[in-house]
Amino acid sequence: MAQRYEIRFSGAGGQGLITAGIILAEAAAIIEGKHAVQSQSYGPEARGGASKSEVIIADDPIDYPKATLVNACLALTQEAADKYAHGIIDKGVLLIDCDLVKTAPQGNFTLYQLPIIRTAKEEIGREIVANVVALGAMVALTGIVSFESGEKAVLDRVPAAFRELNKKAYRVGFEKMKGIL
């Protein structure tokens, strides 16, 4: 069995977490040449309510494409934390938005807290880039792809007019996480 690294992004539908998962998978698979599979919960519950996007990264081809034992999890809302912050391995990591997740899930993992949505709104000026702030933070937290690969993947995906905005969001997310590690 290939050594798998499993990441789950969860939050509310519309927060862009599926896109965050796709960008991370592109950074790993296309830019760094590893193997990656991205999938998402798909169904009525993905609209508005809790939504998740999972990325499996490995050096070798990946068999089972869904999460089995989650190495790193992100939860941007209380509902997502309650529903999806489970199955995290011992010594795994969970990052929550500390403004929105008031009751942090308990487990044998390390809990990290950042005001992700507030950072996007107040420091970047656009709440819509919260997913990219979160992506930067998760890259810093996991080290599963390099800062540069993640940045390139972000820039490859966003329209030219929004490159600087997203570049800043990614960097701020990355640095905020580094600051608490």
Next chain:
Amino acid sequence: MTRKTALIQGNEACAHAAVYAGCTFFAGYPITPSSEIAEVLAKELPKVGGKFIQMEDEIAAMAAIIGASLCGHKVMDASSGPGMSLKQELIGYACIAEIPCVIVNVMRGGPSTGMPTGPSQSDVMQARWGTHGDHAAIAIAPASCQEIFAETVRAFNLAETYRMPVQILMDEIVAHMREKIVFPEPGELAIVTRQAPFVSPAEYKPFDTSFGDIPPLAAMGGNYRYHVTGLNKAPDGFPTTKAELVDAEERRQLRKVEAHAAAIEKNEEYLTEDAEVIVLSFGITSRSARFAVDSLRQEGVRAGLFRPITLWPFPEKRVAEVARKTRAIVVPEMNLGQLVYEVERVVKGSCRLAALGRVDGEPITPYQIIDKVKEVL
């Protein structure tokens, strides 16, 4: 030279592969979880001079691809359970009139509207026997984005070679997950073009078997004029009830696949050589099975995986062979027992056999397969 790579969904890979294979006509009616195939082809086909049509319903879409194929196009349609049920009459028409076409079924639960967004593998038997009457069937079930590309191209080749409908069976997970794909260069994968008539329009008969079991098909709209019907027909295409002609026609149509089964069948075997237990599984479930096989091997259980890539024709000779050398076969599938009965028919009691079904809209996990294997051994 750097080859073009991308992280794309299975449905997207399928659509791009259709263009690679030379598809110039797609008709469809959108349905979850297949709609991305139509979405991509709506953009891509016009770029290569092809046509995309969204029809008024699934039946019309099937009719449209049959018509376009008769006019010489390579054609595709994509749907899911409820749409596939509607298409069955015309799939039968394509069988008896021997019209090449590729139909993608991204399976969802059922019967009827079922669970649109949940993965399923419950159309295995529909792909074989969905339309009435004796008929040959080819169905392919790929398990990764790269394989979806290659097998979609092969589906077109098989349809054109054997002059018949070919189905591609996927499920919501392989259709929607994103994986890296390396796009084949033009010419890298073989492309088959249908056999044109060997004779002049005056001498042409659409079901003339003097050149073999697969009569050349002339494109309509040109100099070749002929009759097409859903009735049993004589070599000239007109209906017949003559016993010997009908019998010969029916038998020949089954023979097209039976006689070429070895060329059509495709399997992947992983650690089956010394296996005391074999997991026989296809599509997304085979990826859980491979995970399970590796885990079981680490625990000292000699497990193996047999993955039919072509479900129909079922690889009966090879399955019978591996069954004779193993103690047990476990068949996990996202339905309540379909392929397992085909395995049972072929294995004929030469080893233990266990089914593992799941129909709650969630995939069969590696752990469920591991537990079932331990229960059987």
